[in-house]
Amino acid sequence: MSKGTPSKGKHNKRSHVLCRRCGKRAFHIRKRECSACGYGSSSKLQTYAWQRRTLNGVRTK
Ligand SMILES: [Zn+2]
Incomplete structure (x- = not known):
């Protein structure tokens, strides 16, 4: 398996979803x-x- 463009098609599992508190897709x-x-x-x-x-x-502290 290569690291280039062809492998980007496998990035379909999302590890982060929208956070309920900050609204960013970082949850x-x-x-x-x-x-x-x-x-x-x-x-x-x-x-x-x-x-x-x-x-x-x-x-500064
Ligand atoms: Zn958050």
Whole structure:
């Protein structure tokens, strides 16, 4: 099996569906958790420190 265009036809199983909380297509069906907001695994919205804007290149807390 090759990795090029012919193999793309096999990509017909969807691992992510629309998330009920954030509305993105990031809810993983088998894991039952959203990769964008963390719905399913956590009651709080998933956030990372690197998502915050840095001010003048200084990482603020
Ligand atoms: Zn979500």
